[in-house]
Amino acid sequence: MTDVTLPSLGESVTEGIITQWFKKVGDAVARDEPLFEVSTDKVDSEMPSPAAGVLVEILAEEGDTVETGSRVAVIDESGSATPSAPRIDEPQKKPITEEPSSTPAPVVAKSTDIVNGVVVSPVVRRILADGGVEPSTLQGSGPGGAITRRDAERAVLEGPTEEVVVALSNGRRRMGQHMAVSAQVTPHGFVAIEVDGAVFAKLDALGRSTRDGVAVSDEMLVSLAAVRALAEFEFLNATFTGEELVVHRTVNLGLVRSIADDGMLVPVVHAAAGLTLRALARRVNELDERVASRQLTTDDLMGGTFTVIGAPSANSLWSEPIIIQPQVAVLSVGAVREVPVVITTDGVAAVGIGRRVVLGLSFDHRVSEPVGAAEYLERVGQLLGGLDVEGER
Secondary structure, eight states: EEEOOOOOOSSOOOOOEEEEESSTTTTOOOTTTTEEEEOOOSSSEEEEOOSSEOOOOEEOOOEEETTTTTEEEETTTTTOOTTTOOOOOOOOOOOOOSSSOOOOOOOOEEEEEEEEEOOHHHHHHHHHHTTTTTTGGOOOOOOGGOOHHHHHHHHHHOOOOSOOOOOOOHHHHHHHHHHHHHHHHOOOOEEEEEEHHHHHHHHHHHHHBBBTSBBHHHHHHHHHHHHHHTTOEEEEEEEEEEEEEEEEESSSSEOOEEEETOOOEEEEEEEEETTHHHHHHHHHHHHHHHHHHHHHOOOGGGGOOOOEESSSSSTOOHHHOOTTTSSSSEEEEEEOOEEEEEEETTTEEEEHHHHHHEEEEEEETOOOOOHHHHHHHHHHHHHHHHHHHHHHO
């Protein structure tokens, strides 16, 4: 007998929701064949079977919230498929195994993704949330009263008929939990400075793409300078392990991405130090494509050592982000603005139009103080202004 357990799903992720079983008790399964789907605040993933054989027991039903490491099913590697095996949702007796397992049974809790006894899939949940429709107000047309995607789209088209209390999505709930923990355990400090943004005008003149045709954003230019400045401010490229500070030689750059009404994700550009603008743009665009298609892997979300958050809107001056545990700093980028500036030419000062951007740094007071944080931002500004955009694109 082989126990199927819920594997680690990423940093800070301790549980997931079983959203779908692809097999039922009595079905034959092949090794590495998709067995079930699990949803977390960071990513939806198909879990492969750890062995070939027959699925003889399911310990966590669709809609259950399961802790990582818990048993969710049992596979008999010596068994054969039983066509008449009972369905998952029918009463059935527990099969007698050859010997008891020492692995603990799953710790489960019924999720808000079950409405009127029927599991609501993540896709349907997102459609209804976007349209402001409460699932409990609908009668599904699918098997057993399940709410189908067509039901959800029709309900959103018709619009909500009354005010309802909408539960937080799994992603927003988890995001709030993580941010609350960070605010409690980390003594936050914040510094912001305004720097010259003339480099963005150079990018506009050359075209906002690399020679390979990959899009280049303001965030990418600032991220490139931020990563290079960390070589001189290594104490900011660090993470806490308990009470010990681990300073990293490799910069794994996290980039904050908003997920339509479902919180945020922070995909990671691993080994970002040494990348040119062209290489960084390619890596960031690949991650953004996987974010949009919900194809991020757990590796894409793990190992960050420093984070950058771009301007929330075209009119945002700056933001004061909460540090993402276990990191010690996060850099925020304001919107690039055209403003009146004093320009000195041949000793003569005059007012002209220039570009400026505000950079902010939320930092952990255990590793820095405002002076050190400001010095880092000043260095980022200097490196930003000195970027050879034409050579690196």
